[in-house]
Each structure stands twice: as structure tokens, then as C-alpha cells.
Amino acid sequence: SANYANATKECELSDMDRLTMAGSNAFQVSKDFDYLENHCVDEPVKLCEFKKLTGRILKTVDSVYQEVATSEECRELCLNSPFRCHSYDYGDTGDMVCRLSHHSRATLADIQ
Numbered sequence: 001s002a003n004y005a006n007a008t009k010e011c012e013l014s015d016m017d018r019l020t021m022a023g024s025n026a027f028q029v030s031k032d033f034d035y036l037e038n039h040c041v042d043e044p045v046k047l048c049e050f051k052k053l054t055g056r057i058l059k060t061v062d063s064v065y066q067e068v069a070t071s072e073e074c075r076e077l078c079l080n081s082p083f084r085c086h087s088y089d090y091g092d093t094g095d096m097v098c099r100l101s102h103h104s105r106a107t108l109a110d111i112q
Contacts, residue, residue: 061099074098
């Protein structure tokens with residue numbers, strides 16, 4: 001990620017972003033800076049790896065789909081979503097309900 005200072009036209013690079021800093025008070029609103037973030041992946045092979053978290057439910061979701069036949073179909077909806085989908089749950093809030101979220105294990109505060 002990076003912070004760009006509009007007044008001085010300086011750019012500060014960082015190896016951390018909003019996902020690695022989730023749950024901290026590292027981010028503050030400032031009209032003098034622009035926050036930039038890329039979507040690079042160190043290990044593309046693990047880009048689509050999902051791990052089941054038993055006994056947890058997503059508190060915040062970005063999309064909800066009804067009448068989704070299988071968990072695999074829900075997974076495909078996540079992989080092909082128009083946003084950066086990091087997690088999904090299937091059948092946790094009703095039969096054949098698929099919910100997608102941009103949250104991941106790094107933002108566990110949004111998983112109950």
C-alpha cells in the first residue's frame with residue numbers, strides 16, 4: 001500500500017495494508033493524504049484456497065444469494081464476484097442461502 005501526500009507530492013510505500021492491519025487503529029482520516037492499495041498476491045496458487053471455520057458466522061456480508069443449490073456453487077459465486085471476495089458461508093442463515101464477504105481471517109472481528 002502507499003500514502004500520497006497531496007501538498008508535498010510525496011509517496012510513502014508500506015508492506016502493510018488494511019487487511020494486514022485489521023483490528024488496529026492504524027488508519028486515520030486525513031484530507032491531506034490519499035491511501036492507495038494494490039491487489040498483488042505472493043502465492044497465486046493459494047489465491048482461491050478456502051478453509052472452513054466451524055462454529056463461525058459472517059456478521060458483515062456484501063452479497064446474498066437465494067436458491068443456491070450447493071456449497072460449491074456458492075464458492076464459484078465468490079470466486080467470480082465483482083468485488084474482492086475473501087469468504088463465504090452457505091446454509092448458515094437459511095436453506096440454500098449463499099452469503100459473500102470481502103472479509104477474511106485477517107478481519108476476524110467481522111466473523112462471529
